[in-house]
Amino acid sequence: MAASSTFSAISPPGLAQRLQGLADASLPLTFILLWSTGYVAGKLALPHVGPFTLLVLRFGLAALVLGLVSWVSRAPWPRRARDWGHLAVVGLLMQALHFSGVYYGLRLGLSAGVAGLLIGMMPLATALGAHVWLGERVGRLQLLGLAGGVLGVVLVVAGKVPGGGTSAAAVAVTLLGLLGLVAGTLYQKRFCAGMDLRSGACVQMAVATVAAAALAAPTEGFAVHWQGELVFGVLWLGLVNSIGAFSLLFVMVRRGQAGQVASLFYLIPGVTALLGFALLGERLSPLALAGFAVSALAVLACARGGAAGR
Numbered sequence: 001m002a003a004s005s006t007f008s009a010i011s012p013p014g015l016a017q018r019l020q021g022l023a024d025a026s027l028p029l030t031f032i033l034l035w036s037t038g039y040v041a042g043k044l045a046l047p048h049v050g051p052f053t054l055l056v057l058r059f060g061l062a063a064l065v066l067g068l069v070s071w072v073s074r075a076p077w078p079r080r081a082r083d084w085g086h087l088a089v090v091g092l093l094m095q096a097l098h099f100s101g102v103y104y105g106l107r108l109g110l111s112a113g114v115a116g117l118l119i120g121m122m123p124l125a126t127a128l129g130a131h132v133w134l135g136e137r138v139g140r141l142q143l144l145g146l147a148g149g150v151l152g153v154v155l156v157v158a159g160k161v162p163g164g165g166t167s168a169a170a171v172a173v174t175l176l177g178l179l180g181l182v183a184g185t186l187y188q189k190r191f192c193a194g195m196d197l198r199s200g201a202c203v204q205m206a207v208a209t210v211a212a213a214a215l216a217a218p219t220e221g222f223a224v225h226w227q228g229e230l231v232f233g234v235l236w237l238g239l240v241n242s243i244g245a246f247s248l249l250f251v252m253v254r255r256g257q258a259g260q261v262a263s264l265f266y267l268i269p270g271v272t273a274l275l276g277f278a279l280l281g282e283r284l285s286p287l288a289l290a291g292f293a294v295s296a297l298a299v300l301a302c303a304r305g306g307a308a309g310r
Contacts, residue, residue, distance in 0.1 A: 027252055034245040036271040038237060039112040039119075040279050042103055045233025050220030051103035054234070055212035057224075059095060059205045061238030066202035075198040084203065086191040091204030094184025095242075096211040101177020108170035111282045116272025117156055117295060118174045124149040124298065125182045133186055145298045152295025156288045197250055205242060269295060 045054055069075070078084045102115055124145055192200065216222055224230070269292055276282035284292070 027248055031245055031248040031252065032268055032271060034240055034248065036116060036268050036275060038241040038245065039102070039106070039116050039272050040275045041233045041236040041241070043106050043112045043276070043280055044229045045237070046103065046107050048225045048227045048230040050216060050223065051107045052100065052212050052216035053220045053222050053224060054103060054237075055096070055099055056209055056216050056222070057234045058099070058237040058242060059209040059212055061234065062242035063202055063205035063209055065239065065243060066198055066205060070196075070198040070202050073198060075196050077199045078195070078203070083192075083195075086187070087195060087200055087203040088207045090184050090188045090192055091207035092184075092211055093180045093187060095204055095208035097180030098177045098184065099208075100212065100215065101173045101175070101180060105170040105174035105177065108167055108173070110167075110170040110174060111284075112276035112280060113269065113273030113282055113284060113292075114156055114171075114288075115174055116276075117152070117269035117292060118171065119178055119181065120269040120272075120295065121149050121178060122181055122185070125178060126185055129182050129186050148298025149295055152291045152293075152298055155291030155294060156284075197247060201243070201246060201250075 042054070049057070070077070078087065098119075102119060105115055105118075106112070127145075188195075273282070273284060273292060
């Protein structure tokens with residue numbers, strides 16, 4: 001407290017406030033970048049391990065680190081069985097189902113950019129889900145955004161089919177992952193808003209680890225071919241994505257910056273496509289690029305429609 005007062009006293013008027021404003025403004029952009037890198041890291045790791053085994057490594061590492069952090073920092077744990085159950089449901093939906101769909105789609109040949117586009121429809125799908133489940137109003141601009149988002153996805157998929165890089169099965173399982181993310185987000189908003197960031201995330205990751213192991217054991221036998229790309233991918237996914245990106249998301253929601261996240265979420269497909277091009281050599285057809293542009297405008301329209309409604 002004293003250090004803060006001293007800094008305020010010796011700094012130019014308003015400097016501390018401007019620095020805090022810059023820090024707050026950087027959180028959504030950092031989140032977008034970290035979230036987008038997850039698709040590329042997963043694509044790098046999957047040639048050396050099955051998708052469900054990769055999830056066991058990712059979630060298990062995150063659960064261990066979060067458990068250690070919770071123990072050292074003496075984080076509070078849920079006291080009621082009901083609260084443990086709610087966290088378990090979120091872990092199954094937002095982590096296990098979401099990433100199982102994404103990684104299986106990547107394993108079936110889906111590019112990192114298209115995977116980012118499909119999951120980038122999250123704000124649109126969440127707005128529709130909130131209308132159906134939570135009774136939140138959906139404005140005309142948001143409905144237009146939903147329609148435009150679907151059109152953008154159709155254009156991207158149509159642009160990829162001639163090259164053979166996108167199959168109906170890959171798109172279907174990734175959309176199933178999107179459903180898990182949306183359902184988990186809405187469920188957490190309703191039942192887990194007051195959870196501790198450290199212990200709550202640890203419970204979610206532990207439950208997701210068990211669920212992924214139940215899938216990996218009979219289908220993949222936990223086969224792992226350790227290579228540098230796999231080690232990097234597991235460390236990046238477990239520490240940077242599972243802990244870093246999701247922690248930023250929860251912090252922004254608690255600070256009332258959820259609207260900023262929604263308005264910036266349209267950047268995820270483009271950022272992911274650029275990373276896929278730079279690091280993986282992935283390319284998109286002109287029709288697919290047009291689909292990205294339509295989807296970006298659609299999600300932006302949906303975000304503005306939600307802000308206008310609020």
